[in-house]
Amino acid sequence: MIAHALIATLALVAGQTAPRISTSRGTPVPVFPQGEVQTINLIEWNSNQFPRIYERSDQLPLTDAEVAKLAKAGFTSAQLIKMIEERRCACDASADGLIRLKQEGVPQEVLSAISLHGLAPNRALNLLVTLDFTGESRSAREAFLYFFVEDGDITRVLTLNIPDLLQNQNAHESMVDRSDILRARLVRRIELPGQVTLTKYGPHRVLVAASASPTLTHPSQLTELERSKAQVYTFDYPRASLQNLCRLTAGYRQDAVLAYKWRFEGSRFECEWN
Incomplete structure (x- = not known):
């Protein structure tokens, strides 16, 4: 399942104009928490390895709701345990999660199988940041790119100094040919893989903005013009998932x-969980 969780999307390849998020009209820029701030310099991800990609299967891991539904439909404990062993279970195996499943009629031996074969809880988000540069320019109008990630009472700030990035010898860099019949066009692509710790499951918001300021720690510090050009995405962070x-x-x-x-x-944003 790929979740295209976005409020504003830019079709980078097609060159279409993205809808803008504005504080004065249209959808307002959301209010981010004013509590703790944690900052990550994305250039430090330069030498990281790409995250593991799992092969897709027609049989996705079972969920809590599916296990409860199958139990209510009369599937035996042996049948449910076999399915959990073969397909795994993206279930909530915490104490509260197991209590909920028991209250929904899931047998004790099936709960034991969930505890044994359930997927480990997600502790951090694997994030692959890709930067595409089209043309032969030397500097950026707004030299800094920010990704603000809402995580409960914490705002996680991912920051990137574009001039420094372009001067680096990057571990994951390539030239992508996007030429057409009218003109030759090469795109310099830089990829930065890493992890972002998330403490809360469920809905999260991401705000992407370019800025001339090198010291931003919160979306409220963006100028009115920068906020008007910002893009906001939402995604649902699962407690457990194969991918x-x-x-x-x-x-x-x-x-x-x-x-x-x-x-x-x-920018463009998408997530894949299973």
Whole structure:
């Protein structure tokens, strides 16, 4: 299941214009928590390994609701245990989760199988950040890119210094040919894989914004213009899942007026859990 959890999306390849999130009209930029802030410098992810990609299967892991539904439908304990052993279970195996399943009529031996074969709880989000640069510019209009991730009372801030990134010898860098019949076009692609600790399960919000300021720690510090260009995404972080990967792609293009500068075009975000 791929969750395209987005409020604003930019079709980077097609060159379409993204809908903008504005505080003055349309959908407002959401209020992020004012509590603890944790900052991650994405350049430090440069040498990380890519996250593991699991092969897809027609039979996804069972969920709590499916186990309870099968038990109520009359499947025997032996049948349920065999399915859990073969398919695993993306279930809540915490004390509260097992109590809920017991209250829904799931037999004790099946609960034991869930405890034994259930997928481990998600503790951190695997995130692959991809930056695409189209053109031959040397610097960026807004030199810093920010990803603000809401996590309960914590705001996790992922920051990226674009000039420093472009000057680096990056471990995961390639040239992508996007030429067409009218013109040749090469895109410089830099990929940064890493993990973001998340303490809360369920809905989360991500705000992506470009800024000239190097010291932002909260979305409220963005200027009105920066907030008007920000993009907001939501995703539902599961307690357990076979796959745990979100991809965040940001695009830069050579400015039409100031050819020596990159212009931030926008972003795209998607997550895959099972």
